[in-house]
Each structure stands twice: as C-alpha cells, then as structure tokens.
Amino acid sequence: MxxxxxxxxxxxxxxxxxxxxxxxxxxxxxxxxxxxxxxxxMNGSDLAALRMLIVREQRGEWVSPHEIARHLAISTASTTKLLDRLAERGHIERRPHPADRRARIVVLTDRARSDFFHHLGARMVKMRDVMNAYTDDELRVVARFLDDMDDAMVD
Structure with a gap:
C-alpha cells in the first residue's frame, strides 16, 4: 500500500x-x-452492457460478444445469458459481422435507444445546458481530460 x-x-x-x-x-x-x-x-451488468454499446456505437465501432464479456469481466456463458435477456427484452440484436461472416456483432435496437432517451433525456438536456457556459476551447480540454482519465483507469 x-x-x-x-x-x-x-x-x-x-x-x-x-x-x-x-x-x-x-x-x-x-x-x-x-x-x-x-x-x-434491469441488473447492473445488463445496463453496463447497454452503456458500452451506446458508447461504442457513438464511436462507430462494432462490438462482439467477446468484447462485452471482457468489458464486464464475465464468462462467455454469462455473456450469452446476458445477451439472451437483452435480446428477449428487445434491447439488442445479434447480427453477422459486416466484414467477417464467421463473427457476430451485438447492436442496439431502436427500442433500446428510445428507452435510454426516455429515462436520460432530461438529464442529457441539463448536462448540455451546463456545457453552454464553457467556450469551445474549454470543452475540448474537458473532453481531452476525460479521455485521458478513461485511459488511465482502464487496463
């Protein structure tokens, strides 16, 4: 210590x-x-998986079931159960990878996006309102800082 x-x-x-x-x-x-x-x-793992998918989608990145398992630090069997739950509730779909027909990707459904907006929309408006008080340069620094903190915290 x-x-x-x-x-x-x-x-x-x-x-x-x-x-x-x-x-x-x-x-x-x-x-x-x-x-x-x-x-x-929903439980914490299910929500964490959906949040990961949202972030990765906004970055334009594909997500495999293996990446979800690694992100959540759970087994592939647990990941399969998690994805089954999310698919059954209409939050995700499993699709063939666009560049590798042998692989699968996990994508959000419009329903998942709608549910997140329904529950987070008001908070997102408040956060954007707070950002209005900052200059473009200040927001660039904040974004860089948070990205650097993300890198420092994740192995």
Missing amino acids: TDRWIPTTDRDQLVRDALVAVRSFSDSMDRMHGVLRSDMD
Missing part, C-alpha cells in the same frame, strides 16, 4: 481538487445509473 498523498504545492492542490471532482462526478454517475437500473428494471 502506498502512503497517502498530501499536496505540498499550489499545483498539487489543483491536481487534488481535480481528482476530488472526478470522484464526485463518478459518484453522481453511479447514483444516476442506480436510478436508471431501477427505472429500466
């Missing part, structure tokens, strides 16, 4: 303040996802 880090300079204090803000934001996200799980009547 490492010793607790104590800021000793103004820069250290800014770094600490940023880390506290990241933790606070992460806590807010956890609470929002808890409400979303309840509202959508």
